Amino acid sequence: MKLTSSISVLALTAALLTACSSGPGTTPAASQAGQVPGVSGTAADQNRLATIAPSLPVQPNLQRLPDLRGPKIQERPLGTQAITAQPNLIALKVLVITAGTSDPDLDAAKAMLGQAGVPYDVLDAATTPLTEDSLMVAADGSGRYQGVVLTNNALVFQNASGGYESALDASEWATLWQYEQTYKVRQLSLYTFPGSYPEDYGLRYIDGTASASADVKAASGQTVTAEFRPGAVVPVRNAYNYPASVLDTSQWAASGVASVTPVLTDSASRVFAATSTTTSGRERLALTMAHNQYFLHSQLLGYSLVNWVTKGVYLGEYRRYNQLDIDDWFLFGDHYNAATKTLDPDAFRMSASDALGVRDQQTAIQNTFGVARAFRFAVAYNGGGANTSAPASCDPNVVSADPLSSMTRCLSGAFDWISHTRDHLYMDFISAADATTQIAGNQTIGGTMGLVRDAHSLITGDMSGLGYYNPAGDGVKTNYGLTASNQKFLNSAANAGVQYLASNHSVDGQWDAACPTCGIPHPLKPSILLVPRWPTNIFYYATTPSEITTSYNAVYAPGGTMAYWDHALSYAEILDKESDLAVSHMLSGAAFPHYMHTDNLYQYAPGHSIAADWENAVLTKYSAYSTLPLNTLPWDSLGQYVGRRTSFMKSNVRAVMNVAAKTVTITSPSGGAVYASGVRGGNSVTYGTQSIGYWNFSPNQSLTVALK
Numbered sequence: 164m165k166l167t168s169s170i171s172v173l174a175l176t177a178a179l180l181t182a183c184s185s186g187p188g189t190t191p192a193a194s195q196a197g198q199v200p201g202v203s204g205t206a207a208d209q210n211r212l213a214t215i216a217p218s219l220p221v222q223p224n225l226q227r228l229p230d231l232r233g234p235k236i237q238e239r240p241l242g243t244q245a246i247t248a249q250p251n252l253i254a255l256k257v258l259v260i261t262a263g264t265s266d267p268d269l270d271a272a273k274a275m276l277g278q279a280g281v282p283y284d285v286l287d288a289a290t291t292p293l294t295e296d297s298l299m300v301a302a303d304g305s306g307r308y309q310g311v312v313l314t315n316n317a318l319v320f321q322n323a324s325g326g327y328e329s330a331l332d333a334s335e336w337a338t339l340w341q342y343e344q345t346y347k348v349r350q351l352s353l354y355t356f357p358g359s360y361p362e363d364y365g366l367r368y369i370d371g372t373a374s375a376s377a378d379v380k381a382a383s384g385q386t387v388t389a390e391f392r393p394g395a396v397v398p399v400r401n402a403y404n405y406p407a408s409v410l411d412t413s414q415w416a417a418s419g420v421a422s423v424t425p426v427l428t429d430s431a432s433r434v435f436a437a438t439s440t441t442t443s444g445r446e447r448l449a450l451t452m453a454h455n456q457y458f459l460h461s462q463l464l465g466y467s468l469v470n471w472v473t474k475g476v477y478l479g480e481y482r483r484y485n486q487l488d489i490d491d492w493f494l495f496g497d498h499y500n501a502a503t504k505t506l507d508p509d510a511f512r513m514s515a516s517d518a519l520g521v522r523d524q525q526t527a528i529q530n531t532f533g534v535a536r537a538f539r540f541a542v543a544y545n546g547g548g549a550n551t552s553a554p555a556s557c558d559p560n561v562v563s564a565d566p567l568s569s570m571t572r573c574l575s576g577a578f579d580w581i582s583h584t585r586d587h588l589y590m591d592f593i594s595a596a597d598a599t600t601q602i603a604g605n606q607t608i609g610g611t612m613g614l615v616r617d618a619h620s621l622i623t624g625d626m627s628g629l630g631y632y633n634p635a636g637d638g639v640k641t642n643y644g645l646t647a648s649n650q651k652f653l654n655s656a657a658n659a660g661v662q663y664l665a666s667n668h669s670v671d672g673q674w675d676a677a678c679p680t681c682g683i684p685h686p687l688k689p690s691i692l693l694v695p696r697w698p699t700n701i702f703y704y705a706t707t708p709s710e711i712t713t714s715y716n717a718v719y720a721p722g723g724t725m726a727y728w729d730h731a732l733s734y735a736e737i738l739d740k741e742s743d744l745a746v747s748h749m750l751s752g753a754a755f756p757h758y759m760h761t762d763n764l765y766q767y768a769p770g771h772s773i774a775a776d777w778e779n780a781v782l783t784k785y786s787a788y789s790t791l792p793l794n795t796l797p798w799d800s801l802g803q804y805v806g807r808r809t810s811f812m813k814s815n816v817r818a819v820m821n822v823a824a825k826t827v828t829i830t831s832p833s834g835g836a837v838y839a840s841g842v843r844g845g846n847s848v849t850y851g852t853q854s855i856g857y858w859n860f861s862p863n864q865s866l867t868v869a870l871k
C-alpha cells in the first residue's frame with residue numbers, strides 16, 4: 164500500500180491498507196508472493212482457483228426417449244372412496260413425478276420450482292405407486308397438488324431385461340389424469356417424445372431430425388413465454404431434442420386431442436413445445452428438449468413454466484436481480500503489468516475523472532437497457548483512504564488535497580455506498596477494539612463524507628472474519644468453516660448495527676447449498692445474515708482490456724496455470740464467457756451481488772471501464788432474451804429481502820386455494836416471512852405482470868387473501 168502525501172492523516176495505517184482480491188481468492192500478501200492468477204503459475208494458484216470455473220458446468224443431456232407404444236389408456240372417473248372429492252379445494256403445492264432420481268430433468272424441475280420458492284413433492288414412480296390417496300387429502304377431499312410436472316412424458320425407465328417401459332402402469336396413468344381432470348390441474352411434461360403413448364400431446368416427431376442442438380423462439384399467438392423478447396432466438400445446446408409437427412386435425416378426435424397451440428418453434432416452423440387440451444378437458448404443456456439446471460433454455464423457461472403449471476397462483480415469488488459491488492473505493496490497489504506479467508503492488512488508485520466516468524457509465528447503462536432502469540453500482544468504501552477535509556467538487560481537474568475525495572462528495576447521491584471497513588484489515592484475528600475502530604470508524608467517515616450509506620450492511624476486507632483464513636495471517640487460505648469465525652469481530656459488527664454481512668460464494672459453507680436463493684444466519688451470531696457474493700474472473704488488478712485479457716489467458720488459455728480453453732481468448736470472448744455465468748446467476752433468482760474492484764473502474768477510453776464493459780455485456784445478453792426487469796436494491800434493502808426470502812424458504816408455509824371463492828388461505832406453523840404470487844393483499848408489489856404479496860406471520864397464523 165502506498166499513499167501519496169496528498170492523502171489524509173487518516174491514512175496513518177497506510178502500511179495495513181490492502182486492496183481486496185478478486186474472485187480467485189487471492190490475497191495481497193499472496194500477490195506479493197507471486198501467487199496471483201495470471202501472474203505466475205504455482206500450485207497455490209490452482210488451490211485458489213479450484214472453486215471458480217470460467218464456464219458453467221458442461222453437462223450434456225443426451226438421453227434418448229423411446230417411442231413407446233401400447234394400448235390406449237382410457238380415462239375414467241376417480242374410484243369410489245370413503246371421502247368425496249372437493250375439487251374446489253387445492254393445496255398450493257406441485258407434484259413432480261420422476262422415474263428414478265438421477266435424471267437431469269428432475270434437477271431442472273427442482274431448480275425452477277425452488278427458484279420461485281414453490282413448495283413441491285417428488286414422487287419416484289419407479290419405486291412408489293401412484294394412488295388416489297397420494298393425490299388427495301384423505302380428511303376433506305381437497306387436492307394435495309395444484310400442478311403436475313413429469314420429468315419426461317412417459318416416465319421411462321429401463322427394466323430388468325433391458326427394455327424400456329413406463330414407470331406408471333395404465334391404471335396409475337388413468338388415476339393421475341382423472342385427478343387432473345377433476346381438480347382442473349395442469350400437467351407439464353418437461354421432456355417429451357412426440358408420439359402417442361402413454362398419451363397424445365397432438366405432436367408427431369419428424370423422423371430423422373433429432374439432434375443435440377436447436378434454435379427456438381416463441382411461437383406467435385401463445386402467451387406462455389410472454390416475458391420473452393419478441394423475436395428472441397433461444398439456443399438449445401447439448402440437449403437432445405425432437406423436432407415435431409402438429410398432428411393432423413383429422414386424427415385429433417381419435418387421439419383424444421381437442422386443441423394444440425405451439426409455444427416454441429424454430430425457423431422451419433418445427434415445434435419444440437406446445438400446449439394442448441384433451442377431449443376430456445385436461446390442459447398440458449409438452450416440451451420436446453432435454454433439460455438440466457444449467458442449460459440456458461431451461462433457466463430461461465423456468466419462470467414461464469412455473470407460471471403456467473400453477474396458473475400464476477403459488478406460494479413463493481420469483482424476481483431477477485442485477486447487483487454489482489465495487490470494492491476498495493479510496494484505496495490503492497495492485498496493478499497488473501501485462502508486459503512483464505507481474506504485479507506492481509498498490510500502484511493504482513482511481514482518479515476523480517475515473518469516478519465521474521463511472522457515474523456517466525452508470526447513466527448510460529440505465530438509458531440503454533430497459534430491463535436495467537434501476538441499475539446502480541454499489542460502492543464499498545474504505546474511509547481510511549479518504550481525505551475528509553477535501554471539499555466537494557464535481558470538477559475532475561479540481562485542485563484539492565484529494566481530488567477523489569472531492570469528487571466522491573459530489574457523487575454521494577449517485578451510487579449505493581456500503582462500508583468496507585476503514586482500512587481493509589483482515590478480521591480473522593482482530594481484537595474487539597480494533598474491529599470496532601474498523602467498522603464503526605468507517606461508518607463515521609461515511610457520514611462525514613456525506614455518503615448515502617447502508618448502515619446495517621458490511622463488506623469486510625477480502626470477506627475476512629468468516630473462518631476462511633491462513634493461520635499465519637497471509638497467504639493461501641484454508642476453509643475452517645463459519646464456526647471458526649472471529650467472535651470478537653462478529654460482536655463488534657453487531658454492536659455497530661450490522662445486520663447484513665457479505666460472504667464469499669466461492670467458499671463452501673458461506674452459501675446455502677440446500678437453498679441456493681437463501682442467505683445464512685451466522686451460526687455464531689444469528690442476528691447477522693450472510694449474503695453471498697459471486698466472484699467474477701475480472702481480476703482485481705486489471706485496469707484495461709489488455710491487462711485482463713493477458714492475465715485471464717495466463718490462467719485459462721493453453722499453457723496457463725489452470726488451462727481450460729483450447730485457445731487464448733480475446734477480450735470480447737472473455738466478456739462473452741463471463742456474461743454467460745452472470746446471466747445464469749440472474750436467471751437463478753438469487754439476489755446476490757457480483758463484485759469487482761476499483762482497478763476495474765479505470766476509464767481506459769472515454770465512456771469505458773472494464774467493469775462497465777462487463778455490465779454492458781451481461782445486459783446485452785440478458786435483454787436479447789427477456790423483457791423481465793432486473794431489480795437493483797441498496798444493500799440494506801437487499802439484506803432485508805434475502806433475510807425474508809430465507810425465512811420463507813425455511814418455514815414450511817402451507818396454503819389452500821378455494822377455487823370457487825377465489826381465495827387462498829395461508830398458514831405458517833413457525834411464523835415469519837410469507838410470499839405468495841397471484842394474490843392480493845399484504846405488501847404487494849408488481850413484478851413483470853405478476854402480483855407478489857408479502858406478509859410477516861406470527862407462529863400458526865392463518866390468513867385468507869383474494870386471488871388477483
Ligand SMILES: [Zn+2]
Nearest residue numbers: 183490491625
Ligand atoms: Zn476489498
